[in-house]
Amino acid sequence: RLGHTVAVIDKNARAFQRLKPGFGGKTIVGFVFDRDVLEEAGIKEAEAFASVTNGDNSNILSARTAKEHYRVPHVVARIYDPRRAQIYQRLGIQTVATVRWTTDQILRQLIPNEVPVEYTVDNGEVVVTAIVAPAEIVGKFASEIDVDGLRRVIAVSRFGVPRLPDKKLAIQDGDILHLSVARGELGTLMQDLKMVGRPE
Incomplete structure (x- = not known):
């Protein structure tokens, strides 16, 4: 909606049916922490990466890969256990807790120059x-x-x-x-x- 190019990764192809009609981005079936899958999604050129699966471990693993291996500037990991937030943020990974955060707030982390x-x-x-x-x-x-x-x-x-x-x-x-x-x-x-x- 902001004019950015987007790629979505999911291990289940049926999940893409939840995308809005007219979604113009790329969809890739695979695991979000698989480097081959990440590279197919274009992570080497990415300016931002959000890992929002339903598992904390998958999210933090893929977020660390994006941050530390591919040097993606803006990285966010969704977490279900907010007690882990401080640990992850010490690693340089911004986190969003599912109860407290909305899509717009995730976008603030990914695109910090936007002023909502x-x-x-x-x-x-x-x-x-x-x-x-x-x-x-x-x-x-x-x-x-x-x-x-x-x-x-x-x-x-x-x-x-x-x-x-x-x-x-x-x-x-x-x-x-x-x-x-x-x-x-x-x-x-x-x-x-x-x-x-x-x-x-």
């Missing part, structure tokens, strides 16, 4: 958005991101748990930032965040 609007305030001049923290601001304090009249961090979600920021809250890899933003700032938000703390 979650809520519009009154006439739309102020919006609330949620984005994956860019690597450039990891280690910086949430308070450093705020700019009067333009943007403010209103919450930070870490391992699926939201919290209100304070002056000592440092941004970690994988954090989801919930921000109130002036609508006119949306177009340059990601680039502006990457410049936080740099000399002008």
Whole structure:
């Protein structure tokens, strides 16, 4: 729906019947952790990879293969046991827990430069958005991101748990930032965040 080329892997060909009519991507029958299958799907050129099977072990194995062997920039693994999330994220694998996450939230992990609007305030001049923290601001304090009249961090979600920021809250890899933003700032938000703390 966003204009990206998509390949879907499933061990059961009948699963592809659940794809929407007119799906224009590639479908491959096989196991998601099989490197031959992954390469047939085009993983060597992939910018993002999501493993969302019904098994935690298959998901994390294929996600690690995508991240560590094929160097795919954006990788997400679906998990059913949220207690494993912190372990996987230490390995550099972003995780989504089935109970708490939606397709749109998975897309935020895979396509971090997209800036989705979650809520519009009154006439739309102020919006609330949620984005994956860019690597450039990891280690910086949430308070450093705020700019009067333009943007403010209103919450930070870490391992699926939201919290209100304070002056000592440092941004970690994988954090989801919930921000109130002036609508006119949306177009340059990601680039502006990457410049936080740099000399002008």
